Amino acid sequence: MSALHLAPDDRPRSLETMLRIVARIQRRSALTWVLVLGASLVGTAAGVAALYDTTAKIHTYAAAVTTGSTLVAINGKVEGIDSLGGVIQDEFGFMVAFLMPLLGISLVARATRREEECGRLELLLGGRIARHDPTVAALLVTTATIVSTAGLFAAGLALFGVPLAGSVLYALSVGGLAFVFAGLAALLAQLTLHSRGVYTWSLIILAASYALRGVGDVTNTWVTWLSPLGWAEKAAPFGDQRWWTLVIPLAAGLALGAAASWLAGRRDLGSALVRGGTGPDRASARLRSPIGFAVWIHRPAILGWLAGGVLLTGMMGALSHQFLGAMAGNPALAQAIGIGNGPPMDGLVAATQLYLAVIAAGYLVQAVGTLRREEGDGRLETRLSGVLSRNRWLASHAVVLLGGLMTIVLISSLVLGLATALSAGDMAEFGPALLSGLAYLPAELVLAGVALAVYGMRPRLFGIVWAGYAAMTFIAFLGPGLNFPQWALDLSPTTQVGNPPMGAVQSGALIALSALAGVLVAVGFAAFRRRGVPQN
Amino acid sequence: MTDTAPVIRVEGLTKNFGRVRALDGLDLTVRRGEVHGFLGPNGSGKSTTIRVLLGLIKATSGRVELFSGDPWRDAPRLHRRLAYVAGDVALWPGLTGGQCLDVLGSTHGAFDERRRADLVEQFQLNPTTRVRDYSKGNRQKVALVAALAADAELLVLDEPTSGLDPLMEQTFQRCVRDRRETGVTVLLSSHIMGEVEALADQVTIIRRGRTVTSGTLSDMRRHTRTVVRAVTMADPGVLTDIEGLADHQRERLAELTDSRFTIDTAHLDTAIGRLHEAGIHTLTVTPPSLAALFLRSYGETPGPDESVGEESLAETGR
Structure with missing residues (x-):
């Protein structure tokens, strides 16, 4: 069914219908994006406004982060960093560089290629929807989400005393960033066969943009202008305020979106320019064994979370020297990342290890969630209809989960130890960095135990595990900085560890946590053996 | 020793999911060496029965025997002797068809390499294509080839041909007959009458979780x-x-x-x-078609919510 076959008065109705469908499918994830992004910015702004409440403190901060080029490469070169808005832009720079593009990418990919590969788009295009309307509708709904997010950003900044013009320009510049990537995802959705391809290619382009922006900012050259992230930065909302730069992302996003709708109107449904390649015709012996197969299933998650852990520890380690300088100039900075009093280097390692524990626990929860998806998609049924017993299946996954956890924690801790040693010029922190990483293992395993127990008993309630993880993350990241009461801090298993190497490792607590994890895992195994499969 | 015992014996099987009664006193007996057609409209409990037989879910009450053993307690040991094709074939999108065959094969008791190669050719399957690029029919072929290549005594096939074209359907029927020649028992759940008619010696027709009628096709035809x-x-x-x-x-x-x-x-x-x-x-x-027998089985006992039955019968008429 082509757009040409629609009577002229049917055209707007086709788009309107499609808009309603996309809005209905997306409303929950769109709302989540708006709220989470809005809350993170408001949270960051509140934290920064409270910590840097005098011009002197802001000056110290600006001086600290502009010393050397490492932080510039990570957070970007913020013009007008000598202001409250500038500090917020800098603090939020890393988050925004990934979350805003991801908002655009995920909302568009979900509404276009994923619907097409599931066959639902075929159903709609069989009705009175023109071929290009799903793409247009997806872009419109995503744009509306971006505008709402930007609105919250501007209001949030203004609320904490950032000048209005700068707030609005900042919100629009990061909104433009999301818009470019929404357009890009719409185009990629026409070119690749699966939504996975849309994500992969968009994220590769995002990583390249990040690298280009970093190179440009560090070398102070025009290279920054090649990157969408550079366009947002060059708007300089708290510096020179170049409003005209907003035209670039707008034009780029519109051009990409127009190309996408043009393609959508002309290509065959279900077709793609880039098709996946072929693979081996036989499975290796490793893939045929239960553990080898579990490794294959969990490998992408292990590598992804490992990359996150290494990035975090490498960055913190490499910057440790500069951080120490910045903290010496501004004790509040130490307070903000939860280090407080004590040897600053130990404090930095302790804070990093706590963040690493959050990463490791996230990996565990996601990995157990993968088991749930195996079941929900019906593959577990096939798997268990052979000679593999439930115990062996779950045990092989548990072994791989544990192996993945060890890999992530050990390699990341090793990187932290080496990076701090290189940055500080001595090996004093190497041992403590490694040991404190290991000390968090029981706390992380408690979360794995909770996840396995819920999976074994009621996989449907798996959302509880994610909620628990979110609470743990919140307590770990913001608890110390926002002066939570001790009982609230104690709710998180990570608090029980004792904040090594700054605090002493609580060996009694580690034993208790290990025992708790063991009991939870046993409950998970026992319940899984007794329940029906599949159960969602 | 157990040669005379039925491969599958189900008596008075019930299964409740919360308040919903999915199976309500179902009987099913499959003897060694027969192809047993298992017929019923959508939602009548065919897949639930098969899941109980495989020990994936636990029976609420009733007697369930697979190779004279209890499938709930002894699943992996009993599974050594069977191969299963699920109704909704779900495979790993990132694996190739060939890799999937081997992974599935690794969970079957044993695996005949030559038969695997033959079947891949007969079903015109490209083993180097990724599963995510396969059509529904091709995914189904992967599961079928894996099951048919297995050295199993029993094949449990849950609507195995719903995505196949008529040519492949012929291939499937030929392969099932070949396997039966070698003494393999087949439980074939289906609502494609022609297929059951072409393959099955014995037929059990169920409705709303209960057996309506069971016997040989000629027995059933005698009364029509x-x-x-x-x-x-x-x-x-x-x-x-x-x-x-x-x-x-x-x-x-x-x-x-x-x-x-x-x-x-x-x-x-x-x-x-x-x-x-x-x-x-x-x-x-x-002779009366199976469809006629099937319709007759339902015509005799109109239920309280007949619309469900009618809808399903419309399906069977395809």
Whole structure:
């Protein structure tokens, strides 16, 4: 069914219908994006406004982060960093560089290629929807989400005393960033066969943009202008305020979106320019064994979370020297990342290890969630209809989960130890960095135990595990900085560890946590053996 | 020793999901070496029965035996002797078809390499394509080839051909017959009548979690009517005096007579004798189709929510 076959008065109705469908499918994830992004910015702004409440403190901060080029490469070169808005832009720079593009990418990919590969788009295009309307509708709904997010950003900044013009320009510049990537995802959705391809290619382009922006900012050259992230930065909302730069992302996003709708109107449904390649015709012996197969299933998650852990520890380690300088100039900075009093280097390692524990626990929860998806998609049924017993299946996954956890924690801790040693010029922190990483293992395993127990008993309630993880993350990241009461801090298993190497490792607590994890895992195994499969 | 015992014995099986009763006193017996058609409308409990048989879910009450063992307690050991194709074939999108075959094969007891190669060729499967790029039919072929290549005593096939084209359906039927030749028992859940008719020796028809009827196809046909149409040289006259004959219609063509009637299978011989006397020119005898048997099984016991049944029967009429 082509757009040409629609009577002229049917055209707007086709788009309107499609808009309603996309809005209905997306409303929950769109709302989540708006709220989470809005809350993170408001949270960051509140934290920064409270910590840097005098011009002197802001000056110290600006001086600290502009010393050397490492932080510039990570957070970007913020013009007008000598202001409250500038500090917020800098603090939020890393988050925004990934979350805003991801908002655009995920909302568009979900509404276009994923619907097409599931066959639902075929159903709609069989009705009175023109071929290009799903793409247009997806872009419109995503744009509306971006505008709402930007609105919250501007209001949030203004609320904490950032000048209005700068707030609005900042919100629009990061909104433009999301818009470019929404357009890009719409185009990629026409070119690749699966939504996975849309994500992969968009994220590769995002990583390249990040690298280009970093190179440009560090070398102070025009290279920054090649990157969408550079366009947002060059708007300089708290510096020179170049409003005209907003035209670039707008034009780029519109051009990409127009190309996408043009393609959508002309290509065959279900077709793609880039098709996946072929693979081996036989499975290796490793893939045929239960553990080898579990490794294959969990490998992408292990590598992804490992990359996150290494990035975090490498960055913190490499910057440790500069951080120490910045903290010496501004004790509040130490307070903000939860280090407080004590040897600053130990404090930095302790804070990093706590963040690493959050990463490791996230990996565990996601990995157990993968088991749930195996079941929900019906593959577990096939798997268990052979000679593999439930115990062996779950045990092989548990072994791989544990192996993945060890890999992530050990390699990341090793990187932290080496990076701090290189940055500080001595090996004093190497041992403590490694040991404190290991000390968090029981706390992380408690979360794995909770996840396995819920999976074994009621996989449907798996959302509880994610909620628990979110609470743990919140307590770990913001608890110390926002002066939570001790009982609230104690709710998180990570608090029980004792904040090594700054605090002493609580060996009694580690034993208790290990025992708790063991009991939870046993409950998970026992319940899984007794329940029906599949159960969602 | 256990050779005489049925491969599958289910008696009075019930299964509740919360308040919903999915199985309500189901009986099913599958003997060694037979192809057993397992028929029922959508949602009648076929897949639930199979999951109980495989020990994936636990029966609420009733007796369930697989190879004389308890599938719930002894699943992995009993699974060594069977291969299963699920109704909704779900495979790992990132693996190639060939890799999936081997991964599935690794969970079956044993695996015949030569048969695997033959089947891949017969089903025209490209083993180097990723599963995510396969069509639904091709995914189904992967699961079928894996099951048929397994050295299993029992094949449990849950609507195995719903995504196959007619040519592949023929291939499937040929392969199932080949496997039966070697003594393999098959439980074939389906609502494609032609397929069951072509393959099955025994049939069990269920409805709303309960067995409606069970037996050989010929047993079932014995109680139903055969349609006869004959063109004869001479006029056979009025045939209504033959016992069990009905719906008689007669039409004179130029020199020939066209007679049509339905008749109880038991009295077919008498009727054909009469036609023979009149000199048969052409003769068509149509035994009752399974679809007719199926419809009859449902027609007899109209349930309280008949709409469900009708909807499903519309499906079976395809």
